[in-house]
Structures are given as structure tokens and as C-alpha cells.
Amino acid sequence: MNRLYVNGISSISPQSEDILETGNLREYQSNIIPALKHDYKSMIQPMMLRRMSNAVKMGLFCSKKTLLDAQLDMPDAIMVGTGQGCLQDTEKFMEAMLTAEEGLLSPTSFIQSTHNTVGGQIALDLKCTAYNMTYTQNSVSFESALLDALLQARTESGTQNILVGGVDEVSPAFTGFQELDGQLKKEPVKNTDLLWSKTPGSIFSETASFFMLGSQETENSYAELVDVEIINTAEIQNIGERTERFLQTKNLTSSAIDIVILGNNGDSRYDPFYHELQEKLFAETLQLAYKHLVGENNSVSAYAFWIASKILKENKIPDFIKLNDLNCSKPRRILIYNQYLGKNHGLILLQKL
Amino acid sequence: MSDLHTELKKSIIEQLNLEDMEVNEIENDEPLFGDGLGLDSIDALELIVLMEKDYGIKLSDPQQGKEVFNSINTMADFIEKNRTR
Numbered sequence: 177m178n179r180l181y182v183n184g185i186s187s188i189s190p191q192s193e194d195i196l197e198t199g200n201l202r203e204y205q206s207n208i209i210p211a212l213k214h215d216y217k218s219m220i221q222p223m224m225l226r227r228m229s230n231a232v233k234m235g236l237f238c239s240k241k242t243l244l245d246a247q248l249d250m251p252d253a254i255m256v257g258t259g260q261g262c263l264q265d266t267e268k269f270m271e272a273m274l275t276a277e278e279g280l281l282s283p284t285s286f287i288q289s290t291h292n293t294v295g296g297q298i299a300l301d302l303k304c305t306a307y308n309m310t311y312t313q314n315s316v317s318f319e320s321a322l323l324d325a326l327l328q329a330r331t332e333s334g335t336q337n338i339l340v341g342g343v344d345e346v347s348p349a350f351t352g353f354q355e356l357d358g359q360l361k362k363e364p365v366k367n368t369d370l371l372w373s374k375t376p377g378s379i380f381s382e383t384a385s386f387f388m389l390g391s392q393e394t395e396n397s398y399a400e401l402v403d404v405e406i407i408n409t410a411e412i413q414n415i416g417e418r419t420e421r422f423l424q425t426k427n428l429t430s431s432a433i434d435i436v437i438l439g440n441n442g443d444s445r446y447d448p449f450y451h452e453l454q455e456k457l458f459a460e461t462l463q464l465a466y467k468h469l470v471g472e473n474n475s476v477s478a479y480a481f482w483i484a485s486k487i488l489k490e491n492k493i494p495d496f497i498k499l500n501d502l503n504c505s506k507p508r509r510i511l512i513y514n515q516y517l518g519k520n521h522g523l524i525l526l527q528k529l
Numbered sequence: 530m531s532d533l534h535t536e537l538k539k540s541i542i543e544q545l546n547l548e549d550m551e552v553n554e555i556e557n558d559e560p561l562f563g564d565g566l567g568l569d570s571i572d573a574l575e576l577i578v579l580m581e582k583d584y585g586i587k588l589s590d591p592q593q594g595k596e597v598f599n600s601i602n603t604m605a606d607f608i609e610k611n612r613t614r
Contacts, residue, residue, distance in 0.1 A: 223567055226546035280582055282544070283574040 184246025184388035257317035259474020261291030315516030318342030341386030342478025373442035381471030585613030
């Protein structure tokens with residue numbers, strides 16, 4: 177069985193990429209937070225860029241930065257996880273349908289609205305004709321892409337370097353609709369206050385985090401991806417047991433985990449899943465959070481993966497991501513746990529090299 | 530330059546998201562596809578929609594499209610002769 181190393185990383189979010197080093201935490205008053213703008217023209221041709229929605233721009237820009245970080249020109253496979261896909265073009269297209277009364281429609285937004293546009297545009301830009309797959313599995317979209325990468329590594333398919341990422345964007349109307357079914361908070365909440373919120377719903381944002389997973393360790397390697405588990409349904413009272421069972425498949429117990437990164441998003445209805453692990457299984461473990469930095473979206477666990485990769489390489493853990501007072505100077509293993517609306521639970525285990 | 534030429538250039542810039550481009554940067558006889566403005570096949574679809582929406586002209590023959598969309602001049606000539614609105 178081949179091992180998988182994280183050999184390159186990149187992320188775009190509402191926070192700057194050096195947030196763990198500088199501690200420059202940006203505060204937002206809105207419940208829908210856009211990602212920070214980047215100099216996309218520095219890496220993407222203007223004629224390609226003009227048609228791209230944020231998800232495509234972020235995904236392609238991150239992919240190219242990840243390749244640079246890993247010092248590679250071409251991946252052997254591209255796997256993208258996106259829960260809501262290209263929401264902006266979907267909204268644009270549907271608005272045009274209404275305006276034109278289902279008459280003549282502009283084709284570009286329709287062509288660009290499919291979920292696999294991000295993966296397709298990465299392939300077109302890189303001229304990469306290798307395996308290209310997009311996973312749309314709600315909040316385990318990124319975990320599904322990781323699972324594919326692990327399966328390919330384990331089957332000795334010859335795939336050496338796999339570009340894996342998670343990306344989701346916000347759009348003006350469609351993201352706002354999520355307030356109607358209680359996904360988005362009704363009252364304005366500052367992102368830095370999110371973890372202490374006691375009301376239903378969360379705040380939404382757009383993020384893209386991409387990784388080069390290679391079968392060979394390099395000088396630039398950040399960590400090793402050990403395993404991924406997807407649990408579609410679980411109850412609060414048995415999430416601890418399900419987590420222990422996952423660790424047992426690796427001959428580990430909870431005491432072998434140095435840091436647990438949890439997806440607390442301030443939703444009073446579903447944060448108890450995290451509280452269950454915080455108070456019991458990982459009560460003596462350093463607990464970190466990240467959604468008060470970047471909010472919620474269907475592939476935001478990729479941002480947690482980005483944080484974990486950086487911590488395992490650089491050993492820097494700023495206080496503003498800590499959920500408890502424990503310390504860990506040299507973490508060896510990090511477990512990421514995320515769920516959304518009490519469903520689609522994802523567990524990702526990384527370890528130090 | 531006629532009003533139609535300017536109007537066409539403005540519509541093309543807006544419809545095709547040519548964000549950094551100004552009306553005076555597009556020459557009337559410059560090829561729209563290939564080496565000129567560098568438009569592609571998706572843009573051709575957008576131009577077909579633009580012709581029908583703004584001028585009531587339906588293009589059904591692909592060969593005809595190739596000639597019509599050669600430049601701003603050829604588009605303007607064709608619109609003048611065939612517009613229904």
C-alpha cells in the first residue's frame with residue numbers, strides 16, 4: 177500500500193494565508209462572507225479569467241499555487257470536492273431565465289454553472305488529460321475526494337501525484353435563501369463571536385483549499401494523510417464510539433491524538449456533536465476550531481486540512497484557534513472532525529513525518 | 530464611426546466580460562476571432578444570442594456566422610441590412 181504525503185498546499189478564504197504566523201484575524205459583521213480577493217491575473221490568462229466565477233478563480237489559482245509549492249508541473253489526477261458547485265453562475269443563469277421569460281439565454285453562465293467546472297478549468301489550464309473527478313456530497317465533498325485519492329494510492333494504480341481540493345462559493349441571492357430553512361443565522365453575528373453563539377444556523381463563506389498528495393515524501397512535505405472516514409448518519413451519543421472505532425482501524429486510541437480540529441459553527445442545534453467529543457473522548461486533548469475564521473460551507477473541512485498541514489510542519493498554534501487551555505508543543509497526530517446539520521460526518525487523520 | 534459600431538463594441542465588451550477593454554481599443558476592421566480580439570467558440574454563441582436579442586436577427590447557417598462575425602464592420606453591415614428591431 178502506498179502512503180500519501182501532503183507535498184504542497186494553498187488556500188483562499190476570508191482570512192489571509194499567513195494568519196497562523198501573523199495572527200492577523202479579520203473580523204466580519206456580515207453573515208455571508210466573501211473570500212479575500214487575490215491577484216488572479218498573475219496566474220490566469222485574462223481571456224480565461226473573464227468568464228470565471230469566484231469558485232473557478234479560487235480553485236484554479238489555488239491549484240497553480242499548490243503545484244508551485246510542491247514544485248510540480250503536472251498532476252497525475254485531479255479530484256475536487258464542492259458541495260454547491262458554481263453557485264454564482266447558476267444564480268445568473270436562473271435570473272436570466274426569469275428576465276427573458278424562458279426565452280433566448282446567454283450560454284456562458286449555463287456552461288459554467290455545472291459542479292465540475294472547477295475541475296474542468298484546472299485541467300484546461302494545465303492541459304492535463306489525466307483522471308478528473310468532482311465530488312458533490314454535501315459536507316463530505318472534500319472527504320469524498322480524499323477517499324478517492326487514498327483508494328487510488330492503495331490500489332497501486334500508478335498515480336503518483338494527486339491534486340485534491342475543496343472549493344465552495346457564495347452568491348448574492350442563493351446563499352441568502354439558506355436563511356429560510358435555518359442554515360444561515362437570522363441575526364447578524366460577528367465571525368469572532370460565532371463559537372459562543374446560542375442560536376440556530378451559522379455564517380457562510382467561500383473558501384478554496386488545495387493539496388498535492390504524493391506517494392513520495394519530499395523536502396517540502398507537510399504531513400502524511402493516514403486515513404479518512406465518512407459517516408452519513410450518527411447520533412450525538414454514539415459519535416464518540418464511531419470516532420474510537422475509526423481510530424481502532426489504525427490501531428490507535430484517543431490518547432494517541434495530540435490535536436483535534438473541530439467544526440463548531442455556532443449552530444445551537446448541532447454543535448452538541450462537537451461538545452460530545454470535547455467533553456468526553458478528547459477532554460484531555462488540545463482542541464482547535466476554525467469556523468470563527470472562515471464561516472461554514474460544504475467543503476470548509478479542506479480549510480481544517482490546510483490548518484492541520486501547516487501545524488504539523490511548522491508547530492505553530494496561535495491561541496485564537498484554541499477551544500481549550502491545553503498546550504501541545506510538538507503535535508504528532510491531528511484528527512479533523514466535521515459534520516453539517518447533524519449529518520455527513522467526516523473524520524480525517526493526519527500525522528507528522 | 531457610426532453609432533451602431535460604438536453600440537456593438539459596448540455590447541460585445543459587456544456581454545463577453547472583456548473587463549479591461551475600452552471601446553476605442555477595438556478596431557472596426559480587426560478580426561474578432563483568432564489573432565485579433567481572440568474570441569472563441571463560446572463567444573460565438575454569445576454573439577448569436579446578442580444578434581437575436583438586440584436586433585431580431587436569427588442566424589441559422591454556421592457558414593454565414595463565420596462571415597458576419599469577421600469584424601465589427603461586417604457585423605454592422607449585416608445588422609443594417611437585416612435588422613427587424
